[in-house]
Amino acid sequence: MAEAYKGIKAEKKLLVLINPHGGQGKAKSIYKKYGAPIFAAAHCKTTVITTTHHYHAAQIAEELDIDMYDAIVCCSGDGIPHEVINGFAKRSDSHRALAEVSICQFPCGSGNSMAMSLNGTASPSIAALNIVKGMPMPIDLMCMTQGNQRAVSFLSQTYGLVADADLGTESLRWMGGTRFAIGALMRALSEATYPCELHVKYAHETKKAVSEHFNRSYQSSSQQNIQEGSQSEYRESGSLFKKSLQYGSINDPVPSDWQTLTRNKLGFFYVGKMPWMASDALVFPASLPNDGTLDLVTWDSTIGRLTAIDLLLKIEKGHHVHSNDVQYAKIEAYRLIPKIQDGYLSIDGESFPLQPFQVEVIRNAACLLSSTGSYANTNVNL
Ligand SMILES: Nc1ncnc2c1ncn2[C@@H]1O[C@H](COP(=O)(O)OP(=O)(O)OP(=O)(O)O)[C@@H](O)[C@H]1O
Numbered sequence: 066m067a068e069a070y071k072g073i074k075a076e077k078k079l080l081v082l083i084n085p086h087g088g089q090g091k092a093k094s095i096y097k098k099y100g101a102p103i104f105a106a107a108h109c110k111t112t113v114i115t116t117t118h119h120y121h122a123a124q125i126a127e128e129l130d131i132d133m134y135d136a137i138v139c140c141s142g143d144g145i146p147h148e149v150i151n152g153f154a155k156r157s158d159s160h161r162a163l164a165e166v167s168i169c170q171f172p173c174g175s176g177n178s179m180a181m182s183l184n185g186t187a188s189p190s191i192a193a194l195n196i197v198k199g200m201p202m203p204i205d206l207m208c209m210t211q212g213n214q215r216a217v218s219f220l221s222q223t224y225g226l227v228a229d230a231d232l233g234t235e236s237l238r239w240m241g242g243t244r245f246a247i248g249a250l251m252r253a254l255s256e257a258t259y260p261c262e263l264h265v266k267y268a269h270e271t272k273k274a275v276s277e278h279f280n281r282s283y284q285s286s287s288q289q290n291i292q293e294g295s296q297s298e299y300r301e302s303g304s305l306f307k308k309s310l311q312y313g314s315i316n317d318p319v320p321s322d323w324q325t326l327t328r329n330k331l332g333f334f335y336v337g338k339m340p341w342m343a344s345d346a347l348v349f350p351a352s353l354p355n356d357g358t359l360d361l362v363t364w365d366s367t368i369g370r371l372t373a374i375d376l377l378l379k380i381e382k383g384h385h386v387h388s389n390d391v392q393y394a395k396i397e398a399y400r401l402i403p404k405i406q407d408g409y410l411s412i413d414g415e416s417f418p419l420q421p422f423q424v425e426v427i428r429n430a431a432c433l434l435s436s437t438g439s440y441a442n443t444n445v446n447l
Pocket residue numbers: 084085086087088089116117118119120121140141142143144145146148173174175176177414
């Protein structure tokens with residue numbers, strides 16, 4: 066036993082949250098079949114709660130006795146991890162909650178980005194094994210300000226084609242995953258344009274610089290993450306929701322060392338902090354868990370409808386990044402001011418008002434469970 070769990074916490078105490086609507090209503094049975102037996106065999110102590118309403122998971126996280134658990138297992142898509150992180154972020158001891166209770170996904174939703182990015186597969190059994198045998202791996206979070214509101218994002222922000230294809234097709238939910246493909250295809254065919262003003266604090270501006278950074282950091286950061294575990298850098302006391310931000314909020318002037326880009330012909334805008342945005346969408350192949358940067362992928366609608374469709378098809382394997390029409394950078398913060406009235410803004414797949422917003426990275430602010438200390442190898446050379 067001691068040999069099998071060298072350096073790893075055995076018999077973890079798990080709070081299991083099941084979204085009964087996740088995975089088209091199958092989350093409960095997926096957990097019973099593939100999750101519960103593995104956790105029982107590993108002598109994990111589980112407390113199971115079925116969520117009863119939107120934002121229930123956030124309320125649970127906000128009120129949780131964090132000393133009772135090593136990890137929260139979200140049997141869901143990406144919506145429940147988003148809620149748990151925001152629930153933790155609101156607490157007055159949010160730094161401790163986020164550093165000491167790992168957030169895990171047992172994939173049961175339509176978007177299973179966290180499990181996919183950690184394990185390279187959306188298999189529930191592999192995710193359960195990784196939870197049993199995983200060590201805390203620090204990850205960066207993103208803090209978003211909009212008006213006087215604040216939200217924490219662990220996965221992505223998107224405006225334009227992807228947000229419209231996802232949130233603008235809710236009425237087609239009966240179609241399952243096909244609705245997103247149809248939504249994206251329709252927008253690419255119509256050469257939909259999403260003008261905006263973008264202010265960016267670059268970390269690595271060109272694909273060459275992104276590639277060099279990734280190749281330098283992937284192996285070394287994995288080893289470091291395994292060694293240091295949950296010794297996260299973000300150790301400030303007080304609530305992450307009240308933390309003073311390095312670059313201020315959307316209501317402050319744009320910092321003078323940021324670059325301003327007027328993107329009147331923007332077609333695609335995606336910022337992410339994990340490589341996979343869905344099991345068939347490797348949008349950010351150079352994403353790293355805690356390098357203090359966000360990955361930014363954009364292209365203009367002027368590339369034409371056929372090129373846009375070709376790029377959308379290539380996203381499955383991450384090969385869109387090879388196109389000269391695609392910009393891929395690593396950034397520390399940005400501000401986006403939309404120049405359209407109607408449309409969608411998606412934060413971790415959740416709908417937010419389409420209004421100006423600003424995002425900055427918060428380094429090493431939360432923990433996932435990983436057995437390798439990094440995300441799955443994406444096998445894409447930029
Ligand atoms: N009992 C419930 N009733 C209604 N909504 C719920 C309930 N429990 C959770 N939710 C909401 O369901 C949403 C979807 O969560 P989930 O994490 O499963 O993401 P998803 O990938 O969008 O999943 P899917 O598309 O398969 O439903 C979240 O916004 C969450 O607040």
